[in-house]
Amino acid sequence: MTTQTHGPHPSLDDPSISVEDVVRESIVDAVPVARTEREAEFYTLRDGELLLNMGPQHPSTHGVLRIVLKLDGERVVDIDPVLGYLHRGVEKLCENADWHQAICYTDPLEYVASLFCEWAPVVAFEKLADVTVPRRAEYIRVLTGELNRISSHALYMGWFALDLGGLTPILWSFIERDEIVEMLAAITGQKLLFNYFRIGGVNGDISHEFMSRLGDWMSRAGAQIEANQGLLNENEILVRRARGMGVLDRETALRMAVTGPNIRASGVPFDIRRAHPYSVYPELEFDVPTRQEGDSLARYLLRGDEIKQSLRIIDQVLHEMPDGPVMATLPRLIRPRPGRAWAAVEGPRGMYGTYAISDGTDQPFRMRIHDPSFVHLQLVSLLTPGNLIADTMAIMASLDPVMGGVDK
Amino acid sequence: MSIAVVTWQRLNLLGRILAIVVPILLALGLVTIGVAYVAGPYAVGFLADNVPLLRFVAAIGAVLLLTIPTAFIVIYLELKVIARMNLRVGPDRVGPFGTAMSVVHGLKFLSKEDFAPTGVDLRVFTLAPVVVFGGSVMTFLVIPFAPGLFGLDMNVGMLYLFAMSGLTVVGLLMAGWSSFNKYSLLGGLRSAAQMVSYEIPLTLALVGVVLLAGTMSLNQLVLAQSGSIADWYVWRQPLALIIFVIAGIAEANRSPFDLTEADQEIVAGFATEYSGMRFGFFFFAEYVNVFVVSALIVTFFFGGWTAPFDWPFPVVISGIDPLAWGVGSLIALLLVPVVGTLVLAAPFWLSSRISTLQALVIGFILFNVVAVGLLLGWAFVSLDWVTGLFWFFAKSYVFVFFFVWLRGTLPRVRIDQLMGFAWKWLLPAALVNIFVTAAVIVIVNS
Amino acid sequence: MDRALRSRLERRFGERLLSPVVQRHDETEIRVAAADVVDTVRALHDEPDLHFILLADLAGVDTGTHMQVVYHLWSERTADWLRVVADGLDREAPRCPSVTFLWKGAEWMEREAYDMFGIVFEGNRDVRRIYLPAAYTSFPLRKDFHLADDASRSPGMGVRPMEETLPPRDATPATNIRRAQAG
Incomplete structure (x- = not known):
């Protein structure tokens, strides 16, 4: 953590200093040189406080997040997330790929619901290249997207319980995820990073296998999800640990640029599907569920409500899907005319956005990827101080960050 | 070249081993016989004079041996039952239905490197697992498994039990303190706070039982409940049972009170820096504790080894002697x-x-x-002791299953909820239970 | 395209806009100088007929000649995304006022822009690297930062694709900075 990163510790040459002393010193005094006001404030310890380094290899940090906790006993005084352990420089990579290839780079950002990080760049590129997407393709995008949303929310609900110490719900929640993933694999060929959306449509029409699996699943999905949630929603321990925990009020949520279920749990009905419609969402009927409490429990329960709405959307899409092509006619190498485009879609975690600049060549000049997990992880340092270590995990889990998106 | 060398060269490996081992064994056997002949009468005399001591040593040996299969069975149950609850298959590779899985776990621990990280207080670090394991094993000593089958019949058996389970706290605190790791420290301190708090309702819950039975000896307690299912203390002390079960789970550090090793929060708590057989001791102690708590619940509230109804056995079958x-x-x-x-x-x-x-x-x-x-x-x-063992283990494993079930079902509570629950609910409830029991006894007797 | 928004913006910020309001698809774009960012976003956020309460995104851009900071805002008063471009930041020492006084959530996005472009946000109390190690010295998303492996560049750039072993005749030297024709 010190800025000195190269070469052995200077005192290792000194025979009068033992290895144990060096290790002890480096562990105990591993406080970085403060570079900013905030850092200076965080790394100044008052009497009785200790720093606890959590991660990047920790059972509950959702990947490779590292957080430094400033503790007073069990109570968290302050918290400093340290990112970058999964940083791959996707934005730079996209600038060195052509427009089609760039979509593949965005795919692994959100490995839990990867269709949504394809969706945003695809829409942005279509705006740049003035491509009209066939209606059937739009319906397929909505259909697969909502399925992916359900699978993501289902997994989230199990994950939340896991971070509260419940072992079973996570595996139960994989029932839904597994079925949906199998379904999507039938048309996309992959189970995790679907890479299905293309500029101008989708890669291939939905197959018979997909439809039969979907029909089979739809007939029992409602009851099945209800049953899985019944395992948890009224569990006294879960409710007591989540209610009133990490309360995010309406104004703070807006100030923190929160989107998605997290802001809707704070009472702001901001859903890009309604607030700034894209695709065929204006033609579909669904509600935007909100909750007023803004605590962990509200964020958790809201996901359950959203699953129901997604099922509703899927039902309508299946009834209204038109026939036709699923892909606009486009050259292999597109060169959009110079310009800028921003597109945002509503993912299971919030707003996925892409800001793309074209300079008339076959590669993006600049591609900015906005990921909701990144914004939401900031909330951890806002919501957890004053609570216990255990609540840190509960609050972080309720915000549902995915580290692939946070670190880009 | 002598004939001995030629013979030796013509032997295969097994033959050579036998050629060395058999004479040694013969010689040792002769020496043993000689020693027994010379010293035997004195030894027998000494042992005959010190039967309690002999019994104690034998009991300790038996108890130590007993912990191993007990832990193995509980570990296997936990693996398999939780797997089933999680819609998984669980262990099914080693042995029939994976039954040898826990044995393999044990062997794995034994074969790992005995590793101590830099900065630990090595003596305390090494001693801590022994203290924890010792604490949980020693509790076995006073549990009556069957009529006549117990380590020691103490008239203060119950006090001994609490003393021994208190020893576990010391071990966990030692582990947490000596590990030179903040997670371990937090885990150790959590365990100290938790176990000290729950010791009190745990003890007070049993005062009602003691008032009823008029004894602190576990054997006498079981005998006081013998008869039929109606004589069990569970009917006369239901509140005490609930308090005892909850506090017992907390004492055994089991989910939902497994805060000392909450992996989502403090990695593995006090055991973070432990590996190999040092960790194995903690691991074993935890599962032995599960069994001990189940056995205690059975002993105090469910009649121990007594049968739940008028059981015809043991009967003496004449003619087959x-x-x-x-x-x-x-x-x-x-x-x-x-x-x-x-x-x-x-x-x-x-x-x-x-x-x-x-x-x-x-x-x-x-x-x-x-x-x-x-x-x-x-x-x-x-044989009445076989029947007793049957009932004892049958009842105990019901509660072992119950503990495993809890672990598969419930999320973990928070430390402040845990402490609040002990002091604000369990302790007053236990006190109320004592007063009500005492009052009823006084009224009935007068 | 929201024509009303355009006229409203022109009326309100007329003299401050560096270039005419651009509208395309569902986006409206205004350009202001970095010094005007604070007043502009405060007006956009506070004034009831604008009411852009949600900061959708904050991005740094290196055009090759200068730096930009791009804000995307959302308001329920209009159907368009509003893009505010803080234009003309010096490439050598880019500085821009922070919007954390309005949207505290911009803190990390500004940290990211600092990490990638070296844009220093005045008023952000935590401008330090967010992804890259503290000892790292360059800013990877700047246009003069080239990937070590030029095989990753496409034929369109005139640089060899990965399969070819010989350099093409018309390969551009890797030191050239790609400049935005988009501006």
């Missing part, structure tokens, strides 16, 4: 295996095309199964 047959029993011992093997092998030999040898092997295995079954059946029918 082998000792009365004299030489006949010897002949039977020689003849019955042979005849039994042949009789059981005959159908296989006649009905299918397998060879005679295979048929005999099958017959021999079948005979063993039948013989062991008959022997166990006879023991169950005519």
Whole structure:
């Protein structure tokens, strides 16, 4: 953590200093040189406080997040997330790929619901290249997207319980995820990073296998999800640990640029599907569920409500899907005319956005990827101080960050 | 080249090993016989003078041995039952239905490197698992498994129990403090806070039982509950049972009170820096504790080894007393295996095309199964301690299953909720229970 | 395209806009100088007929000649995304006022822009690297930062694709900075 990163510790040459002393010193005094006001404030310890380094290899940090906790006993005084352990420089990579290839780079950002990080760049590129997407393709995008949303929310609900110490719900929640993933694999060929959306449509029409699996699943999905949630929603321990925990009020949520279920749990009905419609969402009927409490429990329960709405959307899409092509006619190498485009879609975690600049060549000049997990992880340092270590995990889990998106 | 060298060179490996081991064994045997001849009378005299000491040593040995299969069974149950609850298959590779999985776990721990990280207080670090394991094993000593089958019958058995479970706290605190790791420290301190808090309702819950039975000896407690299901203390002390179960889970550091090793929060708590057999001791101690708490619940509230209803066993079956047959029993011992093997092998030999040898092997295995079954059946029918063991273990494992079930179902509570629950709810409830019990006893007696 | 928004913006920020309001698809774009960012976003956020309460995104851009900071805002008063471009930041020492006084959530996005472009946000109390190690010295998303492996560049750039072993005749030297024709 010190800025000195190269070469052995200077005192290792000194025979009068033992290895144990060096290790002890480096562990105990591993406080970085403060570079900013905030850092200076965080790394100044008052009497009785200790720093606890959590991660990047920790059972509950959702990947490779590292957080430094400033503790007073069990109570968290302050918290400093340290990112970058999964940083791959996707934005730079996209600038060195052509427009089609760039979509593949965005795919692994959100490995839990990867269709949504394809969706945003695809829409942005279509705006740049003035491509009209066939209606059937739009319906397929909505259909697969909502399925992916359900699978993501289902997994989230199990994950939340896991971070509260419940072992079973996570595996139960994989029932839904597994079925949906199998379904999507039938048309996309992959189970995790679907890479299905293309500029101008989708890669291939939905197959018979997909439809039969979907029909089979739809007939029992409602009851099945209800049953899985019944395992948890009224569990006294879960409710007591989540209610009133990490309360995010309406104004703070807006100030923190929160989107998605997290802001809707704070009472702001901001859903890009309604607030700034894209695709065929204006033609579909669904509600935007909100909750007023803004605590962990509200964020958790809201996901359950959203699953129901997604099922509703899927039902309508299946009834209204038109026939036709699923892909606009486009050259292999597109060169959009110079310009800028921003597109945002509503993912299971919030707003996925892409800001793309074209300079008339076959590669993006600049591609900015906005990921909701990144914004939401900031909330951890806002919501957890004053609570216990255990609540840190509960609050972080309720915000549902995915580290692939946070670190880009 | 002497004949000895030539012979030695012509032997294969097994032969060489035997050629070395057999003379040594012979020599040792002779020495043993000699020592026994010379010192035997004195030793027997000494032992005869110190039967309690002998009994104590034997009991300790038996208890130490008993913990191993107990832990293995509980670990296997936990793996398998939780797997089933999680819609998984669980262990199914090692042994039939994966039953040898926990044995393999144990071997794995044994074969790992005995590692201590830099900066630990090595003496305390090494001693901590021993203290924890010792604490949980020693509690076995006073548990009455069956009539006449117990380590020690102390008249202060209950106090001894709490003293021993208090020892566990010391061990966990030692582990947390010596590990030179903040997670361990937090885990150790959590365990100290938790166990000290829950010790109080745990102890107070049993005061009602003690008032009823008028004794602190666990044997006397069980005898006081003997009779039928109506005599169990669970009916007279339901509140105490609830308090005891909750506090017992917390004492055993089990989910939902497993805060000391909450992996989502503090990695593995006090055990973070431990590996190999040092960790194995903690691991074993945890599962032995699960069994101990179950056994205590059974002993205090569910009649221990007594049968739940008017059980006809043990009965003495006249005429099957082998000792009365004299030489006949010897002949039977020689003849019955042979005849039994042949009789059981005959159908296989006649009905299918397998060879005679295979048929005999099958017959021999079948005979063993039948013989062991008959022997166990006879023991169950005519020995009261076997019957007692049966009931004791049957009841105990019901509660072991209950603990595993809880672990598969519930999320973890928070430390402040845990402490608040102990002091604000369990402690007053236990006090109320004591007053009500005492009042009722006074009223009934007067 | 929201024509009303355009006229509203022109009326309100007329003299401050560096270039005419651009509208395309569902986006409206205004350009202001970095010094005007604070007043502009405060007006956009506070004034009831604008009411852009949600900061959708904050991005740094290196055009090759200068730096930009791009804000995307959302308001329920209009159907368009509003893009505010803080234009003309010096490439050598880019500085821009922070919007954390309005949207505290911009803190990390500004940290990211600092990490990738070296844009220093005045008023953000935590401008330090967010992804890259503290000892790292360059800013990877700047246009003069080239990937070590030029095989990753496409034929369109005139640089060899990965399969070819020989350099193409018309390969551009890797030191050239790609400049935005988009501006």
